[in-house]
Amino acid sequence: MEIVRYPERNKWEKILERPFYSSKSINKTVKNILKNVKDYGDIALKKYSYKFDNVRIECLSVSQEEILQSENSVDNNLKKAIKIAKSNIEKFHYEQKQNLKVVTTARGVECWQKSVPIEKIGLYIPGGTAPLFSTVLMLGIPAKIAGCDEIILCTPPDENGNINPVILYSANIVGVKKIFKIGGAQAIGAMAYGTGTIPKVYKIFGPGNQYVTAAKQLVSMEQVAIDLPAGPSEVAVIADYSSNPAFVASDLLSQAEHGIDSQVILTTTDEKLINDVLKELEEQICLLPRKEIAEQSLKNSKILLMKDRNEMINIINTYAPEHLIICTKDSDEIAEQIINAGSVFVGSFTPESAGDYISGTNHTLPTNGSAKAYNGLNLDDYVKKITFQKVSRDGLSEIGPAIEIMAEAEKLRAHKNAVEIRLKDINTKS
Amino acid sequence: MEIVRYPERNKWEKILERPFYSSKSINKTVKNILKNVKDYGDIALKKYSYKFDNVRIECLSVSQEEILQSENSVDNNLKKAIKIAKSNIEKFHYEQKQNLKVVTTARGVECWQKSVPIEKIGLYIPGGTAPLFSTVLMLGIPAKIAGCDEIILCTPPDENGNINPVILYSANIVGVKKIFKIGGAQAIGAMAYGTGTIPKVYKIFGPGNQYVTAAKQLVSMEQVAIDLPAGPSEVAVIADYSSNPAFVASDLLSQAEHGIDSQVILTTTDEKLINDVLKELEEQICLLPRKEIAEQSLKNSKILLMKDRNEMINIINTYAPEHLIICTKDSDEIAEQIINAGSVFVGSFTPESAGDYISGTNHTLPTNGSAKAYNGLNLDDYVKKITFQKVSRDGLSEIGPAIEIMAEAEKLRAHKNAVEIRLKDINTKS
Numbered sequence: 001m002e003i004v005r006y007p008e009r010n011k012w013e014k015i016l017e018r019p020f021y022s023s024k025s026i027n028k029t030v031k032n033i034l035k036n037v038k039d040y041g042d043i044a045l046k047k048y049s050y051k052f053d054n055v056r057i058e059c060l061s062v063s064q065e066e067i068l069q070s071e072n073s074v075d076n077n078l079k080k081a082i083k084i085a086k087s088n089i090e091k092f093h094y095e096q097k098q099n100l101k102v103v104t105t106a107r108g109v110e111c112w113q114k115s116v117p118i119e120k121i122g123l124y125i126p127g128g129t130a131p132l133f134s135t136v137l138m139l140g141i142p143a144k145i146a147g148c149d150e151i152i153l154c155t156p157p158d159e160n161g162n163i164n165p166v167i168l169y170s171a172n173i174v175g176v177k178k179i180f181k182i183g184g185a186q187a188i189g190a191m192a193y194g195t196g197t198i199p200k201v202y203k204i205f206g207p208g209n210q211y212v213t214a215a216k217q218l219v220s221m222e223q224v225a226i227d228l229p230a231g232p233s234e235v236a237v238i239a240d241y242s243s244n245p246a247f248v249a250s251d252l253l254s255q256a257e258h259g260i261d262s263q264v265i266l267t268t269t270d271e272k273l274i275n276d277v278l279k280e281l282e283e284q285i286c287l288l289p290r291k292e293i294a295e296q297s298l299k300n301s302k303i304l305l306m307k308d309r310n311e312m313i314n315i316i317n318t319y320a321p322e323h324l325i326i327c328t329k330d331s332d333e334i335a336e337q338i339i340n341a342g343s344v345f346v347g348s349f350t351p352e353s354a355g356d357y358i359s360g361t362n363h364t365l366p367t368n369g370s371a372k373a374y375n376g377l378n379l380d381d382y383v384k385k386i387t388f389q390k391v392s393r394d395g396l397s398e399i400g401p402a403i404e405i406m407a408e409a410e411k412l413r414a415h416k417n418a419v420e421i422r423l424k425d426i427n428t429k430s
Numbered sequence: 431m432e433i434v435r436y437p438e439r440n441k442w443e444k445i446l447e448r449p450f451y452s453s454k455s456i457n458k459t460v461k462n463i464l465k466n467v468k469d470y471g472d473i474a475l476k477k478y479s480y481k482f483d484n485v486r487i488e489c490l491s492v493s494q495e496e497i498l499q500s501e502n503s504v505d506n507n508l509k510k511a512i513k514i515a516k517s518n519i520e521k522f523h524y525e526q527k528q529n530l531k532v533v534t535t536a537r538g539v540e541c542w543q544k545s546v547p548i549e550k551i552g553l554y555i556p557g558g559t560a561p562l563f564s565t566v567l568m569l570g571i572p573a574k575i576a577g578c579d580e581i582i583l584c585t586p587p588d589e590n591g592n593i594n595p596v597i598l599y600s601a602n603i604v605g606v607k608k609i610f611k612i613g614g615a616q617a618i619g620a621m622a623y624g625t626g627t628i629p630k631v632y633k634i635f636g637p638g639n640q641y642v643t644a645a646k647q648l649v650s651m652e653q654v655a656i657d658l659p660a661g662p663s664e665v666a667v668i669a670d671y672s673s674n675p676a677f678v679a680s681d682l683l684s685q686a687e688h689g690i691d692s693q694v695i696l697t698t699t700d701e702k703l704i705n706d707v708l709k710e711l712e713e714q715i716c717l718l719p720r721k722e723i724a725e726q727s728l729k730n731s732k733i734l735l736m737k738d739r740n741e742m743i744n745i746i747n748t749y750a751p752e753h754l755i756i757c758t759k760d761s762d763e764i765a766e767q768i769i770n771a772g773s774v775f776v777g778s779f780t781p782e783s784a785g786d787y788i789s790g791t792n793h794t795l796p797t798n799g800s801a802k803a804y805n806g807l808n809l810d811d812y813v814k815k816i817t818f819q820k821v822s823r824d825g826l827s828e829i830g831p832a833i834e835i836m837a838e839a840e841k842l843r844a845h846k847n848a849v850e851i852r853l854k855d856i857n858t859k860s
Contacts, residue, residue, distance in 0.1 A: 089535075349852055372632040410562060
């Protein structure tokens with residue numbers, strides 16, 4: 001890790017720059033895949049499964065039997081852990097429900113906002129060496145709480161055409177029953193346009209590699225909503241003399257092991273801590289199966305020695321990390337001052353992995369500095385807040401004249417007329 | 431208007447298709463403008479003002495003096511009307527504030543979500559023949575309620591280099607003080623990248639022509655958030671035998687006058703009403719200064735005669751209109767069943783212009799069918815909901831083992847390690 005000591009304010013932006021990954025070169029490939037899925041539907045999906053995933057898929061849908069069998073293939077302790085996670089995530093997201101409240105803005109004028117679930121949504125779960133069942137929980141649970149009518153899930157099968165049973169088990173206990181064996185940009189295309197087998201959805205959720213991300217971005221230009229602009233994962237840690245260097249090192253590593261493009265930032269006011277953390281990193285990294293990945297991503301990573309507490313807070317708000325761990329003596333007070341972050345982990349006994357799996361917060365979070373304007377997934381992402389207004393005769397008598405004046409001033413005569421014609425009616429009948 | 435009688439279900443999508451406007455051809459122009467603004471800042475802005483708006487701008491910032499003078503140039507009745515609108519919009523958006531609520535998801539595990547204002551935002555107000563001061567209220571008021579720190583506004587000047595005083599007056603009473611004389615794609619670029627004069631923002635709000643829309647979409651690929659995918663404005667009306675045909679016609683026209691690309695849909699179960707509305711349209715349209723625009727957009731528009739109430743509701747939910755007016759006998763009950771719409775106007779005395787100006791709801795709404803997944807602007811758009819979690823020693827003893835099992839199953843050993851190392855510490859010290 002690069003150590004930066006007491007950087008001047010005008011150098012911060014440069015120091016905090018994320019490694020840049022251009023998506024231009026893959027956009028052409030992805031556009032082509034999307035076009036083929038749009039034109040040829042299931043046939044294109046099967047072709048791409050063979051080409052990219054090396055598997056011949058006869059039936060894209062996961063059968064009821066496969067789902068039921070998954071129950072038997074998953075270790076009992078893992079099932080228990082998943083159920084605890086489910087319960088906590090449910091509790092936290094359930095509290096995000098909003099009650100309808102009618103606001104009387106003027107005499108006879110009632111306005112309200114109603115949360116209505118998005119009817120059809122699609123979840124994408126990436127494949128790879130490890131089954132990302134935690135993401136099934138994070139994407140699926142709020143969808144069920146919101147009340148989305150049709151929830152589908154796409155995930156790539158292995159070379160034998162099977163989906164990892166933990167994925168199926170997790171989807172099943174969340175209540176997601178329509179699961180399809182398809183991955184990559186072609187899965188995003190299938191959900192965006194619909195195919196013979198896979199229904200078209202209105203919004204697509206979930207992480208993925210750069211092809212999936214590019215596909216999501218491209219279909220989002222065509223009236224399909226997507227959840228978040230996704231980028232490599234990252235964590236920042238704020239630590240001081242009181243922090244436990246072994247804990248800090250373990251947190252940095254648990255981010256660094258994600259991928260070689262992960263970024264890790266440690267900021268502190270304590271020079272001694274830096275040395276202790278570096279020592280711990282060296283020891284702990286040796287024991288990791290994903291040691292090489294972690295080593296790579298630590299090369300992109302930085303330790304920032306700052307001159308005081310305020311500077312630590314400011315540089316973190318400038319960086320806007322996806323995950324932020326605060327393990328200082330005054331972690332509660334610092335947490336109060338964080339204005340740009342995806343999710344914040346307060347205190348020495350709140351590792352990032354708590355939020356990744358089980359605390360209840362969502363682990364789908366804004367990366368690459370987008371936490372300055374975006375938040376992580378929550379119930380809002382699964383609903384539309386439709387506004388309603390109801391104006392009585394008295395109400396229109398009250399606000400009508402002001403509407404007429406404003407419409408006239410914006411030179412929209414028909415807008416004025418819609419009020420005038422009603423006021424005339426009211427005055428005739430009263 | 432084209433009348434479609436009793437369309438079969440499998441024809442609905444085709445009938446409801448919006449006119450298609452390709453943005454491809456202008457993307458190249460807009461990319462070039464954005465690049466020049468990024469590279470040359472204020473110099474590029476001034477060059478484009480001269481080229482596109484035919485005005486030489488010396489100073490891009492609106493002076494304090496210009497803002498104060500606007501107060502004197504605006505008609506007193508208009509000022510009063512604007513103040514009423516401001517008060518109603520404030521009331522409705524203020525009620526959207528969310529209190530922080532700490533949820534204990536498990537013993538020793540506390541999670542909460544905190545709404546934090548987006549620090550820097552930019553508002554865009556289009557120019558043209560009429561000053562869109564109502565949009566200043568709609569974009570600016572929630573920004574102030576949310577507590578955004580830096581709010582800037584860009585709008586094109588007239589050929590004398592002046593901004594319409596109603597725009598300045600509205601911005602001033604809302605509390606938006608940093609106003610810049612610049613319009614078009616170049617204004618979007620200025621807010622996205624920052625120039626010598628115009629500060630860079632994290633999110634850009636506001637409507638515009640297709641150049642502005644394309645620019646917003648392009649900068650949104652580069653970490654700047656934008657409010658909504660914008661398209662031509664539209665209204666749908668649900669009417670029955672009890673509806674007043676003059677009112678219905680006035681509502682259709684108040685949408686049709688917006689622009690030649692506006693779309694208007696009337697759906698009803700009553701054939702007689704259709705004839706009465708057509709007659710009213712003919713009479714009312716003659717009196718409009720924007721008659722030609724309204725005539726053009728009525729050509730894109732449709733009257734759908736449906737066989738029953740349920741079909742009316744279903745076809746509207748399939749269309750997902752930006753604005754929906756329900757003026758049937760049972761308008762309250764129908765409103766309950768609307769699941770896809772931007773804003774709904776309930777009852778015969780609630781014209782669309784009520785919501786456009788003064789009822790209190792926001793008039794920035796999802797168009798082009800995107801109401802299936804998006805809602806209109808509200809307080810959420812001006813904040814990030816940052817999640818926090820705090821796990822105590824007891825809490826980690828409670829949830830730690832489950833995290834370890836899940837991390838192991840996802841093959842993320844360092845994630846497990848971050849818990850293990852802490853549990854060891856807890857067990858040693860207890």
